[in-house]
Amino acid sequence: MRRRALAPGAVALALGLALTACGSDGSDDAPDLKVEGAFIPAPASGSMAAGFFLVHNSGGTDTLSSVDSPIAGQVTLHSTEGGVMKEQKSFAVPADGELDFERGGNHLMFENLKHLPKEGDKVSVTLHFSKAGAVTVSFPVKAATYNPTSHASDASH
Template structure:
């Protein structure tokens, strides 16, 4: 009687697992977003304000699709490239990466303010992600000239 060895089947299974592992970059994993360094500079006028923060994602890719706040009639997403500000409908949040909203770059615009926030106030802001859902963050109002050393310190979710 001849005995069959399981080696060919085991080799096929091992090869399949190895190929699956090679093709995985973590983008299929669930996103794990954390918001840090959020702030609003005290606005000079009573109708508009800007907002800045850093999204750190230690999981799979996500998308920041909208933002709202009870302080504002509308919050819009903006990018700035070559000195030109452009409204955006969303921002990609890379897998195992960061999305930075900083002075001179990406930022929020709080339009039609219901009241002008003052330095020392805290403003509730809800960030809506396509996979992570709604994340509410407290944005402290800082001096109009405030420039953080880095977003790593400050308000977080």
């Protein structure tokens, strides 16, 4: 009889611990974002430029939903897989993880440039996150061939 009385209590305790563990993955926590290594390679000509950066997140999940900049009529989000570029509506920012925009992968496209940015310029870019809100970052314009081996702390908010 005593064994039966303990069983419901043990089940309730185990269930409570399991539910607590499910909530501790950081997904319900507020995101804690830091943007680093932002840059735009100087475009040679035309009305488009690309942008790259790294988002570190030491909090809960978030989503990069849009980007804008006074230098462009429109800024779009793109992924590249197998050499094929595809426009994306948003990008997930994982809890306690990173979202990387790098050459050959995810990147921004600055379209309908209002003027051609030159090496040494700094371009203001606002990243819009669903939870963290707007984060404005200064993107330095680097040489057209610039390709960091890893994102450095060239720009952060």
